[in-house]
Amino acid sequence: MPSLTRPPKVRQQRVDDLRDDFEQRVLVVLEDLLADGTPFTELAVQRIAKAANVARSTFYRYFPDKSQLLIRMADLATEDLFGAAEEWWRADHADAQVSVVAAMQRMIAGFREHRWVLVALNEVSAYDRDVGRYWRARVEGFMAVVCARLEAEQRAGTIDANLDVLATAIVLTSMVERSISVGFMSDAPIGDDQLAHALGRAIWLIVYGSGPDRSD
Missing domain, CATH: 1.10.357.10 (Tetracycline Repressor, domain 2)
Incomplete structure (x- = not known):
């Protein structure tokens, strides 16, 4: 009987792909928000998360703080x-x-x-x-x-x-x-x-x- 679970490498690749897609989406969103003249320090996490169409809790799971966000x-x-x-x-x-x-x-x-x-x-x-x-x-x-x-x-x-x-x-x-x-x-x-x-x-x-x- 074939396994109903995905092999670890397949699961990890899926996780990595989702993370890559999410990070690219956040990059586009952040650049759009900065392009209107708003300084990075004045951009609230809630505003970035909303523009990226993601819950703030999910956002923090990827980026614990704004410093880590900017670094990534x-x-x-x-x-x-x-x-x-x-x-x-x-x-x-x-x-x-x-x-x-x-x-x-x-x-x-x-x-x-x-x-x-x-x-x-x-x-x-x-x-x-x-x-x-x-x-x-x-x-x-x-x-x-x-x-x-x-x-x-x-x-x-x-x-x-x-x-x-x-x-x-x-x-x-x-x-x-x-x-x-x-x-x-x-x-x-x-x-x-x-x-x-x-x-x-x-x-x-x-x-x-x-x-x-x-x-x-």
């Missing part, structure tokens, strides 16, 4: 843009600036798609201990990828041996983050494509500008 939403919102950058840093860079510009285009598109959550993240991380710790760890994790690549390039002799790896990683990360923030201002004088090409060129020159010619 930031995880979802930054997955693609960090992925684009990390993918480039792990690639072979044989196509010079072409792939780094493409990575910047993907990052900028990701920032633009989730800009309201990222604005909230930037604001709240300044005073919320949990959110601040999360964001610092995420950025530090990315910088570790950058540092590992720069160190590998130095060992291979393809970049300046005197380049300060950690300082350069900090400069590159801060430059991209701040440039995209400025580029998203309502009166920004440049478009996304211009910004992507300028950032791509700047990154390439900072990393390889004083090293051997890689164009051959």
Whole structure:
């Protein structure tokens, strides 16, 4: 007689799928609420839960507090843009600036798609201990990828041996983050494509500008 119960893996997959669907729905709802100018700190859980069409008790089961809510939403919102950058840093860079510009285009598109959550993240991380710790760890994790690549390039002799790896990683990360923030201002004088090409060129020159010619 066949079992009437689902195998554990099937049940867990079902639970994971339901959670993923719920989190994506909350992300869309939260971004819509933030887009009308309401600061994250002024958004009540009841309002978010109602907009997501879920009971507040169910909402709290997924997100114990608003800090955990923002952390999870930031995880979802930054997955693609960090992925684009990390993918480039792990690639072979044989196509010079072409792939780094493409990575910047993907990052900028990701920032633009989730800009309201990222604005909230930037604001709240300044005073919320949990959110601040999360964001610092995420950025530090990315910088570790950058540092590992720069160190590998130095060992291979393809970049300046005197380049300060950690300082350069900090400069590159801060430059991209701040440039995209400025580029998203309502009166920004440049478009996304211009910004992507300028950032791509700047990154390439900072990393390889004083090293051997890689164009051959």
